[in-house]
Amino acid sequence: MTKSHDVSVQDFNDEDSNVSSNPTFESVLNARLSRRNILRGSIGSMATAVLGTSVLSACGGGNDEPAPGPVPQFTPIEKLSFAAVAKSLEDKVTVPVGYTASVIYALGDPLRAATADYKNDGTDADFENRAGDHHDGMEWFGLGADGKASLTSVDRGLLAMNHEATTDEKLSSFFLHADGGKSTLPRPAAEVDKEVNIHGISVVEVKKAADGKWSYTKDSAFNFRLTPWSDVELSGPLRGHALAKTKYSPTAVKTRGTINNCGTGKSPWGSFLTGEENWVGYFARGAADDAARGDKSVVALKRYSSVQGGASRHGWETAGTEDKYQRFNNSKTGASADGSDDYRNELNTFGYIVEIDAYDKTKAAKKRSALGRFAHESAVFGKAEAGKPLAVYMGDDSRGEYIYKFVSEAVWDAADASPASRIAAGDKYLDKGKLYVAKFNADGKGQWIELAMSNTAIAAYAAYKFADQADICVNTRLAADAVGATKMDRPEWCSVNPKNGEVYYALTNNSARRVDATGSQVTVDSANPRAYSDVHKAKSSPQLGNSHGHILRLKEDAAGAAATGFSWDVYLFGAEADASTSNINLSNLTGDQDFSSPDGLAFSPSTGICWIQTDDGAYTDVTNCMMLAGLPGAVGDGAKKTLSYTKADGSKLDVDTYVGKAPAADTLKRFLVGSIACEITGLAETPDGKALFVNIQHPGETTAMANIANPSKYTSQWPSNAGYGAGKRPRSATIVITKNDGGRIGS
Template identity: 50%
Template sequence: MTAKTHNEIAAIDPDDIGHNSSPNPSFNDLIASRLSRRHLFGLGVGTAGAALLQACGGGGSGSGGGFPVLPAAPAPAPAPAPAPAPAAPKLGFTAVAKSLDDVVSVPPGYTASVLYRLGDPIAAGVPAYANDGTDAPATYDKRAGDHHDGMTFFGINASNKWDPANASRGLLAMNHEAITPLFLHPTGQTIVGTGNAAVRSVADEVQREFFLHGVSVIEVNKGASSWSYKQDSSFNRRVHTLTEMTFSGPAANTDYLKTKFSTDGSKTRGTLNNCANGTTPWGTYLTCEENWAGYFRRITATDNPSRSAKELAAFTRYGVAGTGRELWSTVTPDTADNIYGRWNAQVTGATATDDYRNGANTYGWVVEIDPFTPGSTPKKRTALGRMGHEGACLGPVVAGKPLVWYMGDDSRNEYIYKFVSTKAWDAADINGGLAAGDKYMDDGKLYVAKFNADGTGVWLELKLGVNGITASNPAYAFGDAADVVINVRLAADAAGATKMDRPEWTAVNPKTGEVYVTLTNTNAASRPITATDAANPRFYNDPKGVAATAQTGNPNGHIVRFADDGADPTALSFKWDVYLFGARATASADINLSGLVADNDFSSPDGLWFSSVTSGLLWLETDDGAYTDVTNCMLLGAVPGKVGDGAAKTITNVDGATTRTQATFVGKAPGTDGLRRFLVGPKDCEITGIAESGDGRALFVNIQHPGETTAAANIANPALFGSHWPEGGNARPRSATVVITKNDGGLIGL
């Protein structure tokens, strides 16, 4: 009987595994879109969109060559003069130095306080967390989960309704992405056997892990001198792997989602690997399921013979194969309602309603939760597609116009998507709960991005019968609308979308409507020097540590941004450039393309979020392993410009004896006025998840998995833990939320 850590079970980060073997080209292989951009402009936009276009300084009209000239439309009434654009914020803090210390460092004049830690109780009568693996498993559905991640602050008024401007009371909804098993049990996970024969032999351990994934909703309050969470609030809630949920949208109630638990395909249990997040304009929370595929057990040697060619193609594209990353399905005996066996995605019964062969299809969705109604049943919104969802960022909200969400699919060589609602926004739906979600999120158009090498791009609709998404597609024969959203990666392959370097968080600039997407990194295997392109232009070596261990490819990552044409989020074309390139300050000019210096150099951008109070202030978080010989992960504040504020540039890439030039588009160098390091976290952590109080005077930030590289053999020797944050001493490390305030009570970052 041996104890193993999660890292030993799954030594490779699931984010780093790509499953896209489609022949879709990279940018240098793309030709200009067959659609004339001038023709697209000529189709026009609505009055509100035109006003936004004017305010943002964009424009264009006319008809392209080869298209018929359309009759001129009557001239619209003159639009009212746009309101003056708010002045750009100015960074007002001293840059924090890089650090390898086991602390949270913030600028002088700021205080970071721990608010909510792994295991903290969220109901009356639940004891404080012992943090030694002995806490009763049954209490964990009333405790904070592990690996705190994306989150949103929902201000709440005295009538217990959503009040976005509230400065002192709110509901904090947050994701718990995964777990660090070593610190959850007395001596880590108990596993018997190896390989396909490995099993979990202690059911209590697995029960803890079920509860520690998912989402927390907690009430937080500002006191006279600090923020705290209210342990006995009636709003407090945990949503986890055992929480019942319903499906809505095109895949609901179809054969693809039928299981022994739900014989009509209308519901499932749970959510997990909840990474980034999103919001709605009616006041609900969107949690997004990212690396869900690896939790399911499917031994290909025994299961493949029972599967159709289509099923095998889908499993391969999504990476559903293996023993299951936490071996949950192996606990015996199973319960009557199959809380363990449901993670076995193999064919074991006569039909789909006799087993969980479709279990993997029930994950990979955007899930809507109403934080103001603790008893409500969350809904998985299938119209937004099934993928490794890295958030769902809401675009500009304009009355009378459709709503738009932008999404990344977090794996190497995956795509960027957007969903456009059929219904136009009506502010009367504010506080409409899940019923509003039914109206706006179950019917719409799903698109995937194709980037062109000339700095333009197009949105390709993912719909049965268009863009190669047909029953005659040679790679995958699409059957119906549900098949398209369930296998949206295959639909995007068929449409010809552009492979990107691990698309992570998306963020929309409230001043300009432009969209920013973090591309965390890639390696030489995923994008060799011959496959660099305009938007993924670098191939280089970033030697790490005293041994100068080679890190080749694009180990430091970058951030791409784009502006939908006409400043209209529903437009079918856009312009793009690369806003920032991660790099060491000491790297050469062909690597450090953004001119980073000691006060703002970074690696592996991940979390990305614009403040809604200090309009135009961008926060950037890192999830890094490449630069950790120099510094722990960090949070940076930025004041970005606009797409096109830089210039075209040709760089030189080198791989041994191979040299290759690459043209790209580089945004204006930020300098320290436009980018500064604001926070550095403790050892082995990721900085992720960010939200603010209604007045912008409290910033909530998550510190995820400190000490995660601790070896299983060291569990009995606390002196050898990789981190002891936040408690210090010999304590086991805990993921936690910190709240940052300015000592003079001012706005954060300014």
């Protein structure tokens, strides 16, 4: 999730379009804002290893991989042995003593021999053949000595990763352009072409040399990009449906590209899943478009924050009359009844989980519409069991939005773990099934509510008349409104604990959470129980709501993937260590553990470590964003806790929540702190757990565009200040972390 630092521009990552009257836990609770009085103490220094010089090597694919051995087994570690990294505001990436971190793949790095090395001065071109920007979610795909998919390879593989967005001021992605670019309309086509092409995904080969150093392979035949201009097929209920007809695809079978990709997932059959998050902001509608449409599409558009006359994020629709630019104008401009002569339906082709075969760039990517349309983060599979359906868990990352689950109609066949076609396997498991939304109860239980025309709450919904299942899949938020789903504190990434199958959700924060809620605010409830005032040294007014976020987990009932009931509690509440333990620091975090705004979340399939990554605006007066390692227990290992509030009218309000066991010093520690103004996001590891790949996104995003010609005024110069690459403009990049003794990360 990328933040905007320009307050004059709409922050598309802080969308708040849910004006339904749904309960925030069965409408429990109004109360007066609690107040915190925090005295920050000094943090003792400790020895840490700082990210040092890393030299890019462009190497060809070799044949020196070890012979395939047995698939590495899941062997969970019992305690974290590294020394916790201290909080830091320095412009560097810091990891524990005994570990080494190296940059291997950054914005602009060429993916083919014919593309020039990146100059990083704003004059570079050919971005469809370079690494994109804002590296985000990422997955590992092993390559054997024969160049085929391998579950055992630990020295050579593919990294498939998202390129979420750009570092902007006003309209321009200013670090891409020599003079910072044009921040007024119309936008120049040459600038727009660059900006479009740095979005999407990349697949890049990486390899470990004999000396243990990792690098990416510049001219690998596996390398490729998928950008917002690439052909992508529509799949599931939306394919061929009237809601997806456009001038580009009058038969509604395809669209162009994928955009604002954030979280990821990896299917049991070995494909790459990427989620489209804040896609709506890239498109514009004319000032009179509501009247021109005159139908229920206006309701749907507003529910997804597409407002007539609203500015798009970059103004790409103004770059010229070519069709590739005009598709970003979603106004009704044509005379057709079905939208086949304009792009009024273009938004309906975005907001999905997209499936890609990382090993085969000739295979068309597919948008899996059966999984619903919203601000997708990751898509994570529950345990695959033969003869049982598969469950895919997802979250909608906007304030007051929902948590979802998809259950496949097909039951799992272990033979599909190595299918003849990975995309065909996706057709089997991801195009037909049941879509559910979560409702959390105040007793620590919850229900999955099916989103289908057979649900009378949907069929009879007064605010929007659903036509069929495709309509539900396109307008999933409206369907969830109709059934009374629980509004959550911005569901970010989710992950499944390999030890027990429980599902973890990062709820990053919610500035609209209140005790006495008004307007578009939402009230505190059991699963989102905190509303408080937090002080930030660089901000003139207190941060209100749940500014630090929390990590919720749930345990399915006995039916497993197909269960319609679950139990839940909160694994960790983000907080500053010196905050009150009565209503803020409910997990009793220490200075080695405290964090804010959990975002990226992934369990190691090797060690069972729960990696927690932050994208923070609330604690950045004290520390840059970070990554922590946790060893969780299980749902129910803690206790019920009651938060007491005083409402505006003076009455008392008690809110019960369920807090997991407080972490010990060796079960939760800070592992990494990033460079200035970055987000830590994206995580993949080799099957043996000995190489960990992490993305450092948008370092220096707080730089002012006016300072583009003066590197001394960049708020960050990473990774050039760590010895990587040309120029001094900050770049999003992938690092690889290894343990100096060759052991597993975290052990």
